Amino acid sequence: MQTPFPVHRQRFPWRGGNHFQLLVDGENFFPAMLASIRGARHYVLLEMYLFESGAVADEFISALTAAATNRVGVYLLADDFGAQKLNQADRRLLLAAGVRLAFYNPLRCGKLRRNLWRDHRKLLVVDNQVAYTGGAGITDEFAPGHPLPWHDLMLAVRGPCVGDWHTAFAQLWNHTKGGKVSPLPLKPTVSPPRPDQKLGSGQAAGKGRVTLNNPIRMEIKRSLLKQLRAAEKRIWIASAYFIPSWKIRRRLYQAARRGCDVRLLLPGPHTDHPSVRHAGHRYYRKLLAAGVRIFEHQPRFLHAKLLLCDNWASIGSSNIDRWNFRWNLEANQESADRHLNDQLVALFERDFDQSQEIFSNQWQHRPWYCRLQERFWGRIELWLEQFSQGKP
Numbered sequence: 580m581q582t583p584f585p586v587h588r589q590r591f592p593w594r595g596g597n598h599f600q601l602l603v604d605g606e607n608f609f610p611a612m613l614a615s616i617r618g619a620r621h622y623v624l625l626e627m628y629l630f631e632s633g634a635v636a637d638e639f640i641s642a643l644t645a646a647a648t649n650r651v652g653v654y655l656l657a658d659d660f661g662a663q664k665l666n667q668a669d670r671r672l673l674l675a676a677g678v679r680l681a682f683y684n685p686l687r688c689g690k691l692r693r694n695l696w697r698d699h700r701k702l703l704v705v706d707n708q709v710a711y712t713g714g715a716g717i718t719d720e721f722a723p724g725h726p727l728p729w730h731d732l733m734l735a736v737r738g739p740c741v742g743d744w745h746t747a748f749a750q751l752w753n754h755t756k757g758g759k760v761s762p763l764p765l766k767p768t769v770s771p772p773r774p775d776q777k778l779g780s781g782q783a784a785g786k787g788r789v790t791l792n793n794p795i796r797m798e799i800k801r802s803l804l805k806q807l808r809a810a811e812k813r814i815w816i817a818s819a820y821f822i823p824s825w826k827i828r829r830r831l832y833q834a835a836r837r838g839c840d841v842r843l844l845l846p847g848p849h850t851d852h853p854s855v856r857h858a859g860h861r862y863y864r865k866l867l868a869a870g871v872r873i874f875e876h877q878p879r880f881l882h883a884k885l886l887l888c889d890n891w892a893s894i895g896s897s898n899i900d901r902w903n904f905r906w907n908l909e910a911n912q913e914s915a916d917r918h919l920n921d922q923l924v925a926l927f928e929r930d931f932d933q934s935q936e937i938f939s940n941q942w943q944h945r946p947w948y949c950r951l952q953e954r955f956w957g958r959i960e961l962w963l964e965q966f967s968q969g970k971p
Contacts (some may be wrong), residue, residue, distance in 0.1 A: 583684040583696050584793045584908055585754045591746075597738030597787040599912075599919045603926060605721035608713070608733035609635065615705045616642040621769045622652040624704040624748045628697070628896070629716025630657045631664035634724070636717050640669055644676035653678045654763065656752055658698040659685045661716070681757025683908075696794070699907035701733075701896050702748060707767035710736045710744040712895050712912050714819070714884045720851075721882075727849060729882040732926070734894045734912055736787065742767050743789040747910060785916025792897055792909035799897045799911050800904050804830055806888040810839050815927050817844040817885040820852065821859040822900035822960060828862060835870035844885075844930055847875035855900070857952040858960040867939040874934035881930070884911075887923050891915055 602608035616623050616639070623646055630636065647653040655673065657665065659682040673680050683698035703711040713733030715721050720729045736744070749763040792799040807814060807830035814834050821843065823831075835841040843866070850856050863873060886893040895911030897903055914920075 582793075582795065583693065583754075584698075585750045590798060591740075591743040591789040591791075593786050593788045593913075593915075594739040594743070595786050596784065597736060597740050597914070597916075598784050599787070599914055599916060600735040600737075601919065601922050601926070602711075602713075602733045602735060604723075604730060604732070605635070605715065605728055606723040608711070608715060608731075609638070609721070611735060612703055612711050612733070613638055613642050615703070615709055615711070616646055619646050619651045619705050621706045622654070624654050624656075624702070624745065624752075624763075626656045626698065626700050626702040626748055626751070627717050628658045628661040628699045628701060629718045630662045631716075631718040632666045632669050633719040635719050635722050636665065636669060639717050640672055643678055644672060647677040654748075654752060654757070654761070655680050656683060656698070656748070656755065656757060657681075658683045660694075660697055661699075664718075679757055679761045681752065681755045683751070683755060695906045697907050698751070699896050699903065700910040702744060702910060704741065704744050704748055707741055707745060707769040707771050708737065710741045712736065712744070712910060714882055714896055720880075727879040729880045730876065730878075730930075731882040732885070732894065736912055737772065738784075738787070739771070740787045740789055740912065741771065747789060747791060751908070785914060785919065787916075788913040790893070790895075790911050790913055792904060792907070792911075794905055797904055799893065799895070799909055800824075800827075802893065802913065803827065803886060803899075806886070806891050807831065807834055810834055810888040812840060812889055813887065814839055814841045815844070815885075815887040815924075816842070816899060817881065817883045817927070817930070818899040819846060819850075819880070819882045819884065820855045820898040820900045820903070821845050821862075822855065822902065823862065824901050824904070827899065828866070831866060831871055832869040835866075840872075841870065842872045842874065842927075842931070844874050844876060844881065844927065844934065846881045847877045847935060849876075849878075849880040851880060855960075859900075860949070860953045863937060863942055864939075867937065867942060873937040874931050875937060876930060876934045878933050885923065885927075886911075887920065887927065890917060890920055892920055892923055
C-alpha cells in the first residue's frame with residue numbers, strides 16, 4: 580500500500596557549526612519569522628499543521644504574497660485537517676499572488692483510517708540561511724493579544740542543518756500533488772552563509788541533527804529512548820499531550836530509580852484537549868512512585884515540545900504520545916550545545932515556578948470524579964489505540 584509520506588531511508592547526520600536561537604512565545608517567534616520571510620531573496624518554504632484565518636494568518640499571508648510578487652519562490656504546505664479554518668478568501672489571495680499551495684493528505688470519506696495520517700510538522704526555511712522549527716502554528720491562539728496566549732517556542736537554526744531542513748521539506752513537497760506541479764530540488768540551490776558572517780546576538784553554536792518521524796520510521800522516538808537510557812543527571816520533558824508508550828514509561832522509571840533528576844512539565848487546567856489530559860493522568864501514580872516529579876503548568880496552555888537529557892536537547896513538533904508516533908509526520912531539531920542547554924534549563928526553571936507540582940500522597944487522595952474521568956477517557960484512548968491498529 581502506498582503511504583502518503585516519503586519513506587526516509589537515510590538519516591540526517593550530526594553536523595557541527597550550527598547556530599541556535601531560542602524564541603519563546605509568539606511575541607518573539609512571530610516577528611522573527613515574518614522578518615525572515617520579508618527579507619527573502621530566493622525562496623520561502625513553509626510547512627504548517629495549524630493554519631487558521633485570523634490576525635496572525637493575515638500577517639503571514641501579507642508577507643508571503645509580497646515575497647511571491649517580488650519573484651521569490653514561495654511554497655506553502657499545510658495539513659488538510661489542520662487548515663480546515665483557512666478560509667477560501669485567504670486561499671485565493673495566496674494563489675493569486677503566485678504562492679505554490681498544497682495540502683497534505685486531503686480528507687476523503689472513502690479513505691477511512693488513511694485520513695488519520697497527518698502532517699504535524701512546523702517548519703520555515705528561507706534562502707538556505709535560516710530555518711525555524713518548534714511547536715507553534717499560524718493561529719491567533721499564539722498571539723500576544725490573545726486572552727491566554729498558548730505557551731510555546733520556536734528554534735531558529737543557522738548553519739549546515741538548514742540544508743537538511745530544506746531536504747526534509749522538499750521530500751514531502753515532491754511527494755504531494757504540489758510537487759507534481761512545482762517540484763523542488765532536494766538540495767538547496769542557494770549557498771549557505773559564510774562561516775565568518777555575523778549571526779546576531781543571543782545565539783549559540785554547536786552540533787545539531789534533524790530527526791524525522793513517520794509511522795514507519797520513528798527516529799524521534801528511537802533517539803529519545805536512547806537518550807533516556809544514557810542520561811546520568813537530568814531528564815526534563817515538556818509535552819502538550821502525554822500518553823507515553825510502555826517503552827518510554829519504563830525508561831523513565833529506570834532513570835528515576837538510578838538517581839536521575841526526572842521531571843515532566845505538562846499542561847494544567849488550560850488545554851485544548853481536556854480528554855487527553857485526563858487520559859494521561861492514569862500514568863501519574865506509577866511515575867510518582869518511581870520518583871518522577873510531575874509539574875502541571877498553571878497560567879496558560881503549555882503547548883511546547885521540549886526534551887532535555889543532560890547535554891542533549893530536542894525541540895520540534897513531536898509530543899510524547901502514542902498517537903503522534905503512530906499517525907503523524909513529526910520533525911525535531913536535536914542539539915548538543917551547552918550554551919543552548921543553559922537557556923533551556925533556565926526556561927524550564929521559570930516554567931516549573933509557574934506550575935503546580937503533583938505529589939504522590941496528594942494524588943492518592945484526589946476526588947472520586949477525577950478518578951472517574953481518568954478511567955473513562957483512558958478506556959476511550961485504549962479503544963482508539965485498538966481501532967488504529969487495523970489496516971488503514
